[in-house]
Amino acid sequence: MLSNVLRTRVEELAAKVKGEIAECLDVLELTVNCSEAIVTLSGAKNFADVPCDFLHDLCGMDLEDYFEVVYQLSSLRGSQRLRIIAKVERDNPVIDSVTSLWKGADFLEREAFDMFGIQFRGHPNLKRIYMWDDYIGYPLRKDFVIESQEQRATMRVRKEGE
DSSP: OOOHHHHHHHHHHHHHHTOEEEEETTEEEEEEEGGGHHHHHHHHHTOSSSOOOEEEEEEEEEOSSEEEEEEEEEOSSSSOEEEEEEEEESSSOEEEOOTTTOTTHHHHHHHHHHHHOOEEETOTTOOOSSSOTTOOSOTTSTTOOOOOHHHHHHHTOOOTTO
16 A cells, blocks of 8 residues: 555655656555656655665666666565666666765676676776676677577587596
């Protein structure tokens, strides 16, 4: 059951940042452009009466035409939940870091960078977290090319005596 107060606050915020509201599985979703992400997240964190002040998760998504950075928020003082989705250009995947709002976003942003190549402007230590430093490419992008089954089988065949 969605709180009417939360819905009102989200509608006010959406009007301010020109965002789109949807609802999915009893969670409000507010979709914004990446340039409005910090204003939107800061506003949600400081909602009067219903702050969404806990960042559960942050992840990247590749939708072929653009990327999304999805922020899963809830409250430390209530049952409200909110999902904020920031659209990021595919050609220039840059969005402001939210580590100034939530220190816990550090590793989550590094993961999105490592897997999708999304740059988080202002991140204190944006470097790969899973892949090695000189790894080329971003494995969770839909345009990431992997080796064929034939190449993989050939490369893994051991010679006798090894």
